[in-house]
Amino acid sequence: MTIGATLEFHGAAGEVTGSCTLVRTDKARILIDFGMFQGSPEDEARNAVAPPIDFASLDAVVVTHAHIDHCGRLAMLPSLGFKGRIYATTATHELLGRVLRSSARLQRGRVYERASGTSPWSRALFAGEEPGPAPKFPPAQRLFDIPDVRDTMDAIEGVPLDREVKIAPLVSLVFRNAGHTPGAAGAELTVGAGAARRRLYFTGDLGPHRAGAVSLLAAPHHPVDADVVVVESTNGERPRKVHADTDETLAAIVADAARRKLKVLAPVFALGRAQLLVHRLARLHARGLMHGLNVYVDSPMAVHGIESLYRHPEYLAPDIAAAVRAGEAPLWFPELHYVLSKRESMAIDRMVHGGIILAGSGFMDAGPMLRHLEESIDRPDCLLLLGGYQPEDGFASRIERGAERAQFSSGKVIPIRxxxxxxxxxxxxxxxEDLIEWFRRFKAKPSRVVLNHGTEPARAALAAKLRDELALECALPARGEPLAV
Ligand SMILES: [Zn+2]
Known part of the structure; x- marks a missing residue:
């Protein structure tokens, strides 16, 4: 059975960035997410090419969360002729202004850097590998500027979780908690009227759900019915890792860092891992296990993510939400410091001995983390605190595999100690397993599951599991290919 809608995936089809899905019904046209392509300079260049969508005729745009691969091109909408409303959760709305403004500034900087050959870069070298010339970066293009961000923000309507809002003829929207980052939500669209009403559920990015495990964020919402589900598949081929010992591992690292006065560099993404790590460190503090170690959050965006959770405890796990509502500050401890300017960031570089610096980027290939690395990677009292996925041949992976020297854009080649x-x-x-479990809870089986936001092997592996274990009908659309559902 079909529900009389057509989906077109103009990004994140067989890849993990550039989310952009067009939904067409008889009466309405809606865009779900308008994110940037990220990764190589070639991927970035794809952002300047607008997808073949008539933006002027769109009724609405829906944003699932404030990660740049889901929201990064929103500020192109005014120049593409879009005149409608943009819907996001209230928490995401609050974060978007900062995300888009800093993206506009970053683009401006990048155009200058690429034109003047001053783009920051780094390279980890194994024994026998020679330092080489700077990589060739293609010219960068600006996608939007601050006035576009202002116009975009004017078009955004913040909607609380679980509240229904009409967004187009015969289309209503409800945001459901995704358990992924502060403000992140799945978009539940109800299309049609009366007996012809059908439901489409777009997960956006979906957080893990480990019953009984320590968690900062609330578990993702489990819909009981939906006719069509568009599900992300980033970790579609990765088995769940059970790390009951996360706190104990961290406690041992912290104790060692305090005893040996280590400078700990923790690469983080500003929305997500930064808050999760601060939460774990706050738990250690509550157990008397921080040994006075100072922690610096060197990212204004990460700080905003923390503050967002105090304003929106509905995204927090129930026990933490209750503490916030009772006026407590479960993400704070006396040794936690916010670093809000480049000057402060440079100052902590020089002064931290026996402390932890959380900074971006999470892949150690950009942002203040590059500067911290250049300052300290030759010191035996520097510890890189890694976790989760790192690109196979990226800086961090190469260091873990024994790279001996690091080359930076300043020209320095530094031994890695x-x-x-x-x-x-x-x-x-x-x-x-989380994704399969999430589908298992549906009372009525969705008639169609569409997999996006995952590499080809990841979404193929998840589709195979969903077919075998739950007999779900899965589609893996190519980019731009219309899919009738
Ligand atoms: Zn995300």
Missing amino acids: ATTARVEGLSGHAYQ
């Missing part, structure tokens, strides 16, 4: 440690169990994405 820093050591590494890993702490797991802090992923913001559901693993394969």
Whole structure:
């Protein structure tokens, strides 16, 4: 049975960035997410090419969360002719202004850097590998500027979780908690009227759900029925990792860092891992296990993510939400410091001995983390605190595999004397078992499951499992291919 709608995936079809899905019904056209392609400079160049969508005729745009691969191109909408409303959760709405403004500033900087050959980069070298010339970066293009961000923000309507809002003729929307990051939500669309009403559920990115495990964020919402589900598959081929010992691993690292006065560099993504790590460190503090170690959150965006959770406890696990509502501050401890400017960031670089710096980027290939690495990677008292996925041939993976020197854009080639440690169990994405469990809870089986936001092997592996174990009909659409559902 079909529900009389057509879906077109203009990004995140067989890949993990550039989320952009067009929903067409007889009466309405809606875009779900308008994210950036990320990764290589070639991926970035794809952002300047608008997808073949008549933006002027769209009724509405729905944003699932404030990660750049889901929201990063929203501020292109005014120049593409879009005149309608943009819907996001109230928490995401609050975060989007900062995300889009900083993206506009970053683009401006990048255009200058690429034109003047000053783009920051780094390279970890194994024994026998020689330092080489700077990589060739293609020219960067600006996608939007601050006035576009202002126009975009004016078009956004913040909607609380679980509240129904009409967004187009015969289409209503309810945001459901995704358990992924502060503000992240699945979009539940109800299309049609009377007996012809049908439901489409877009998960956006879906958080893990481990019953009984320590968790900062609330478990994702489990819909009981939906005719069509569009599900992310980032971790579609990865088995769930059980890390009951996350706190104990972290406690041992912290104790060692305090005793040996280590400078700990923890690469984090500003929305997600930063808050999860601060939560775990706050738990250690409550147990008297921080040994006075200072922790610096070197990312204004990560700080906003923390503050967002105080304003929106509905995204928090029930026990933590109750503490916030009672006026407590479960994400605070006296040694936690917010670093809000580049000047402060440079200052902590010089002064931290026996402390933890949380900074971006999470893949150690950009942002203040690059500067911290250049400052300290040759010190044996520097510890890189890693966790979760790192790109196979990325900086962090190469260091873990024994790279001996690091080359930076300043021209310096520095011996790597820093050591590494890993702490797991802090992923913001559901693993394969989580996703299967999520579908198992449907009371009525969806007539169609569509997999996006995962590499080809990841979504193929998840589709095979969903077919075998739950007899679900799965589609894996190619980019731009219309899919009648
Ligand atoms: Zn995300």
